[in-house]
Amino acid sequence: MKPYIRQMPAGWWLKRPSYLLFMLRELSSVFVGGYVVLFLMMIRRLAQGPAEYEAFMAALRSPLAILFHVVALAFALLHTITWFNLTPKAMAVWRGEERLPPAMMIVPNYVGWVVVSGVIAWVVLGG
Amino acid sequence: MANKTIRLEILRYDPEKDSAPHFQSYEAPYHEEWVVLDAINHIKDQIDGTLTYRWSCRMGVCGSCGMMINGTPKLSCSAFLRDYYPNPVRVEPLANFPILRDLVVQLDDFMHKLVSIQPWIVRKDGEKPVQEGEYLQTPAQHAKYKDFSMCINCMLCYAACPAYGLEPEFLGPAAIALAQRYNLDSRDEGRDSRQEVVSAHDGIWKCTFVGECSVVCPKHVDPAGAIQQAKLASTIDWYKSLLWPWGSK
Amino acid sequence: MQIHEYDVVIVGGGGAGLRAAIQLGEAYPKLRVAVVSKVYPMRSHTVAAEGGAAAVIKSNDSLDHHAYDTVSGSDWLGDQDVIEAFVNEAPAEMIRMDHWGCPWSREPDGHVAVRPFGGMTIERTWFAADKSGFHMLHTLFQTALKFQATVWHNEWFATKLLVDAGRCQGITAIELLTGQLHTVLAKAVILCTGGAGRLYPFTTNGAIKTADGMALAYRAGVALKDMEFVQYHPTGLPGSGILITEGARGEGGILTNKDGYRYLQDYGLGPADPWPRLRAMELGPRDRLSQAFMQEDAKGKTIPGPFGTVVHLDLRHLGEAKINKKLPFVRELSKNYAGIDPVYEPIPVRPVLHYCMGGIDTDIHGATTVPGLFAAGECACVSLNGANRLGSNSLTELLVFGRRVADAAAQFALEHPKLAKDKLGAQANDEQERIAAQFIRKSGGPSGKTERVATLRTEMNLIMEEATGIYRDGPTLEASLPKIAALKERYRNIALDDRTLSFNTELISAIELGFMLEVAEAGLHSAFRRQESRGSHQRTDFPKRDDQNFLRHSMAYRTGDAPRMDYKDVVITRWPPKERVYGK
Numbered sequence: 001m002k003p004y005i006r007q008m009p010a011g012w013w014l015k016r017p018s019y020l021l022f023m024l025r026e027l028s029s030v031f032v033g034g035y036v037v038l039f040l041m042m043i044r045r046l047a048q049g050p051a052e053y054e055a056f057m058a059a060l061r062s063p064l065a066i067l068f069h070v071v072a073l074a075f076a077l078l079h080t081i082t083w084f085n086l087t088p089k090a091m092a093v094w095r096g097e098e099r100l101p102p103a104m105m106i107v108p109n110y111v112g113w114v115v116v117s118g119v120i121a122w123v124v125l126g127g
Numbered sequence: 128m129a130n131k132t133i134r135l136e137i138l139r140y141d142p143e144k145d146s147a148p149h150f151q152s153y154e155a156p157y158h159e160e161w162v163v164l165d166a167i168n169h170i171k172d173q174i175d176g177t178l179t180y181r182w183s184c185r186m187g188v189c190g191s192c193g194m195m196i197n198g199t200p201k202l203s204c205s206a207f208l209r210d211y212y213p214n215p216v217r218v219e220p221l222a223n224f225p226i227l228r229d230l231v232v233q234l235d236d237f238m239h240k241l242v243s244i245q246p247w248i249v250r251k252d253g254e255k256p257v258q259e260g261e262y263l264q265t266p267a268q269h270a271k272y273k274d275f276s277m278c279i280n281c282m283l284c285y286a287a288c289p290a291y292g293l294e295p296e297f298l299g300p301a302a303i304a305l306a307q308r309y310n311l312d313s314r315d316e317g318r319d320s321r322q323e324v325v326s327a328h329d330g331i332w333k334c335t336f337v338g339e340c341s342v343v344c345p346k347h348v349d350p351a352g353a354i355q356q357a358k359l360a361s362t363i364d365w366y367k368s369l370l371w372p373w374g375s376k
Numbered sequence: 377m378q379i380h381e382y383d384v385v386i387v388g389g390g391g392a393g394l395r396a397a398i399q400l401g402e403a404y405p406k407l408r409v410a411v412v413s414k415v416y417p418m419r420s421h422t423v424a425a426e427g428g429a430a431a432v433i434k435s436n437d438s439l440d441h442h443a444y445d446t447v448s449g450s451d452w453l454g455d456q457d458v459i460e461a462f463v464n465e466a467p468a469e470m471i472r473m474d475h476w477g478c479p480w481s482r483e484p485d486g487h488v489a490v491r492p493f494g495g496m497t498i499e500r501t502w503f504a505a506d507k508s509g510f511h512m513l514h515t516l517f518q519t520a521l522k523f524q525a526t527v528w529h530n531e532w533f534a535t536k537l538l539v540d541a542g543r544c545q546g547i548t549a550i551e552l553l554t555g556q557l558h559t560v561l562a563k564a565v566i567l568c569t570g571g572a573g574r575l576y577p578f579t580t581n582g583a584i585k586t587a588d589g590m591a592l593a594y595r596a597g598v599a600l601k602d603m604e605f606v607q608y609h610p611t612g613l614p615g616s617g618i619l620i621t622e623g624a625r626g627e628g629g630i631l632t633n634k635d636g637y638r639y640l641q642d643y644g645l646g647p648a649d650p651w652p653r654l655r656a657m658e659l660g661p662r663d664r665l666s667q668a669f670m671q672e673d674a675k676g677k678t679i680p681g682p683f684g685t686v687v688h689l690d691l692r693h694l695g696e697a698k699i700n701k702k703l704p705f706v707r708e709l710s711k712n713y714a715g716i717d718p719v720y721e722p723i724p725v726r727p728v729l730h731y732c733m734g735g736i737d738t739d740i741h742g743a744t745t746v747p748g749l750f751a752a753g754e755c756a757c758v759s760l761n762g763a764n765r766l767g768s769n770s771l772t773e774l775l776v777f778g779r780r781v782a783d784a785a786a787q788f789a790l791e792h793p794k795l796a797k798d799k800l801g802a803q804a805n806d807e808q809e810r811i812a813a814q815f816i817r818k819s820g821g822p823s824g825k826t827e828r829v830a831t832l833r834t835e836m837n838l839i840m841e842e843a844t845g846i847y848r849d850g851p852t853l854e855a856s857l858p859k860i861a862a863l864k865e866r867y868r869n870i871a872l873d874d875r876t877l878s879f880n881t882e883l884i885s886a887i888e889l890g891f892m893l894e895v896a897e898a899g900l901h902s903a904f905r906r907q908e909s910r911g912s913h914q915r916t917d918f919p920k921r922d923d924q925n926f927l928r929h930s931m932a933y934r935t936g937d938a939p940r941m942d943y944k945d946v947v948i949t950r951w952p953p954k955e956r957v958y959g960k
Contacts, residue, residue, distance in 0.1 A: 176873030
């Protein structure tokens with residue numbers, strides 16, 4: 001007489017859309033990390049002088065590099081949006097007997113994102 | 128008048144005879160108002176008395192009848208046949224638990240974890256004398272832990288949690304939500320004594336916030352929220368102990 | 377066979393059993409205590425109670441008021457010494473529940489809130505939204521877990537009391553997981569096994585309410601008291617029988633017939649306004665409300681529906697905010713199981729079997745006539761509730777008598793340390809053989825006839841509904857007696873599909889059916905013999921209350937045949953019998 005233990009299938013994350021979304025969300029960190037590495041490499045090339053910097057920028061125009069950037073951007077957006085939408089879960093802010101609606105914590109994140117992006121764009125594009 | 132029927136494909140396992148579980152099909156009557164549990168009861172009563180499962184209240188409050196219904200953890204007393212008809216319904220025991228027999232799973236692991244988080248009011252100086260009356264607790268104070276107190280221990284959240292499925296040492300959604308329920312209760316003073324278990328490696332930190340536990344919870348407890356809140360609180364505690372090591376706990 | 381030895385064994389892990397376990401853990405830490413429950417304790421049916429638990433707490437209330445309400449609610453069949461002790465100890469028990477973490481609903485200043493409830497002159501029903509039983513059960517279970525020494529035998533099913541030299545010294549229990557029978561010896565045994573709602577076809581009760589402890593005590597020679605008194609809760613959902621709490625009426629809900637008319641005013645519960653008003657109209661006692669439904673039904677004024685006739689429980693005037701705050705579970709249940717949202721539509725309801733006032737005869741401490749055997753909670757009849765129970769008294773009853781019975785059992789265990797182990801062991805072996813022979817090895821009765829558990833259970837249900845409905849009469853009752861005897865005979869032909877040892881729930885349901893058939897017989901005989909109308913026992917052939925002959929408890933004793941009936945006087949202390957008046 002023995003209990004039967006079912007093993008989790010290797011493809012468990014394909015069984016439900018929410019599991020798949022979770023895995024993609026986790027995977028997005030890899031691309032975000034990858035982009036940060038590229039960014040650090042760019043800074044280093046910049047420090048090494050105009051020739052190295054130009055060579056690096058030329059490499060970034062290759063189809064593979066562009067593909068990477070497109071994919072990384074998609075994952076970065078996924079990462080950011082899921083992160084913003086999940087923040088209210090970790091923070092319970094109460095006003096009397098009612099909890100602050102999640103939107104009140106999510107919306108400032110988006111506003112901040114737009115504002116900071118706007119400022120950076122203005123600086124970078126020589127405003 | 129044709130009597131409508133619906134097919135149920137139920138996972139069977141007899142530990143004395145079977146080496147592995149196998150599906151068995153039954154035709155049960157279909158009624159508009161029936162839930163899956165009604166069909167299963169009919170099968171046991173009239174067709175096959177060997178079919179084994181747990182149930183009691185049939186109103187979604189005792190937590191006995193959790194099962195996988197078409198791959199989703201549900202209370203079989205709250206899953207209506209009309210949502211599946213005319214397609215067959217696949218019924219299996221709750222995922223991530225060892226099967227004892229048919230639809231009955233082993234709950235020992237959760238019972239140990241429940242005790243480990245000290246699910247009772249802890250008072251540093253012992254219980255207040257009865258003559259002094261009740262502890263005062265405003266509706267706002269009550270609201271803080273109210274949702275977490277709604278857990279019926281049905282274990283659907285454990286069945287939905289891949290972290291628990293992959294690593295069963297994980298304390299798990301319901302146990303952590305219950306720990307939070309007491310931690311946030313204004314009458315309790317036991318947060319520190321629960322920390323060791325809750326903030327352990329197998330505690331909140333094994334949660335990767337898949338969030339499916341809160342999706343399947345029939346009582347809207349939001350265990351995922353409880354766990355993330357506990358992570359934030361634990362992190363803040365850690366920083367506090369770093370910056371103010373002399374502070375009283 | 378495995379033999380276990382304890383000082384006290386509690387059978388049943390619901391509200392009463394858990395309260396007893398806590399008391400033993402707190403006040404008698406040296407005693408070895410075990411709880412034997414056929415389900416994990418958090419599945420016990422206490423969990424389904426909704427409305428609340430009564431205790432005097434507010435300054436406008438008094439113990440005498442609570443006592444009088446209970447006495448008159450019981451139609452003077454409740455023992456008044458029991459009632460006085462109950463109302464006296466109730467407030468302390470409820471405060472203890474708060475100390476243990478029960479999330480009582482509160483007033484703005486933080487004090488516990490109370491709501492009006494049926495038959496109570498003054499608001500005194502403490503509540504945890506509309507899931508009071510759920511919160512109380514979980515609070516009690518989790519608090520009981522504090523006591524590390526308590527042994528929990530979960531999913532062990534008690535089959536028999538072990539009695540030697542007239543003293544109860546333990547039980548035998550099937551461990552569901554393995555199918556093995558265990559001998560559990562104890563110096564004192566407390567039965568907290570709940571009521572018998574599953575005797576009836578249409579009930580608020582869950583699967584596990586199968587009269588187990590009542591039958592165990594009955595078979596050990598203890599009388600079953602007042603078994604004819606069963607409560608029909610006025611507001612159950614049609615079809616499922618799922619409970620819609622009295623709290624809905626406490627918050628102001630009204631009952632209307634097919635003309636939209638609040639019909640209760642025609643049955644001595646009016647006038648209709650002002651509303652809400654305590655002890656009047658929809659806040660009258662449960663027996664009167666259920667009886668009013670039957671009479672409206674007879675007049676053709678109820679509303680036809682797919683599962684029988686109904687009346688409407690109308691909460692619309694309470695508004696969404698109040699319903700979400702005070703009655704969220706009612707809203708959820710109505711939407712899920714009746715397909716309506718009470719914020720916008722009235723809820724269809726009809727009377728449904730809910731509670732057993734009767735049960736194991738005990739004294740005021742929970743002791744039975746068999747030394748070493750105790751009982752508390754719905755399985756016991758102490759008698760607090762007499763002929764009709766007031767809503768919100770039974771949850772409190774679990775606490776007050778759960779504690780009392782623990783003290784009584786502990787005392788007994790300390791004073792009676794010896795156990796007749798050899799004799800008890802032999803009895804246990806006989807029991808093991810009996811179960812194997814009667815159920816596991818057998819393929820049917822002596823003449824080869826076979827019966828299914830469900831078939832007999834359904835027939836029993838129909839007999840009980842027909843003979844002991846809200847209104848009863850002599851001829852129907854008399855006709856039921858040979859019918860139930862015939863069912864007991866057919867029970868000997870039970871043939872199980874399931875012969876496995878491990879987790880054999882068909883075996884368990886067969887043994888439960890055996891329990892129910894005996895308890896049903898006791899109830900039918902008690903009802904037949906009581907030739908008066910009192911509380912929830914209404915005889916169309918004896919429509920009046922007869923204090924001269926029947927201000928007594930019915931006592932049914934098991935024989936080889938029909939039960940032997942006897943009577944015991946009701947204890948009257950301060951409230952001599954009067955007419956029972958509501959409304960005004």
